[in-house]
Amino acid sequence: MISVNGATLQEIETMRITYLSSLPEFQDLYLELQIPYADVVILSHCGTIIGYAIMKGGVMLEFFVKDTFGSDINLHFPEIVKTCNVERILVQSFDQVLMKCCSRMNSYHEVGLIYRDFTQVTILRDPDISFRLATLQDLSFLQMQEDEVFEPKDMISTAIEKSEIVLCLSGEMILGCGFITRIHPKWAYYDVGVWVSPEFRLHGYATRILSWLKDTCVNNCWIPVCGCGVENIGSQRTIEKNGFISNHRLLSFNVGHHDNLTSRTTRTSSTVSPSE
Known part of the structure; x- marks a missing residue:
């Protein structure tokens, strides 16, 4: 059973630095700009803190679990999504943990392109x-x-x-x-x-x-x-x-019904808005 408790960005700062450091490419500005105005929850399992999630208006912007719990997170992710009333999940395609957690979502679409090279x-x-x-x-x-x-x-x-x-x-x-x-x-x-x-x-x-x-x-x-x-x-x-x-890419996963995460149909500015 995963418990969810409200928190502040200051309370998860150490975990968040670990999360950002673990990404093979760096965080997109579009997501980062929303973080200060979002809701933060700490995730615990059997009384032990295992990670956190950041949401804004039913959209999950960021998700992190410690390595010690990583192998079990797929089993608990639907429960976390349901408890937090998540309707949509924004995922950077290089975020391997969250991509794996979302692999059974009903559908997704591309929101933006992320340029890192x-x-x-x-x-x-x-x-x-x-x-x-x-x-x-x-x-x-x-x-x-x-x-x-x-x-x-x-x-x-x-x-x-x-x-x-x-x-x-x-x-x-x-x-x-x-x-x-x-x-x-x-x-x-x-x-x-x-x-x-x-x-x-x-x-x-x-x-x-x-x-x-x-x-x-x-x-x-x-x-x-x-x-x-x-x-x-x-x-x-x-x-x-x-x-x-x-x-x-920045992907948007549709949660759909919280209790139906078993099928998948496939289908990211940042401030960049240049125009010739």
């Missing part, structure tokens, strides 16, 4: 464009933009203060911007993303912005990573033009 490619510089960090003087312009990459709007000022937004300019005219976000403070993985103002799209600016962000990461010994929606073909082309390679 890249090759060196040469993107010609445009002498007519320049880059600078956004300042609080740019806040009103950024808050005016109707694009999901700027949501939530009340976090833009924080991103500016953390030097996470870089403007791409032609003279004084803002063509677009890049986002460079450290996914977790204990690791040097930086998610890179792009936005181009609608009137300047289809001119190659997204490719140049992403190239600048990637080079900045490499020059600072940071690891650039990114991701995008599976249906966002334009973003995929821009990302891959910069040498990024996706060998992984």
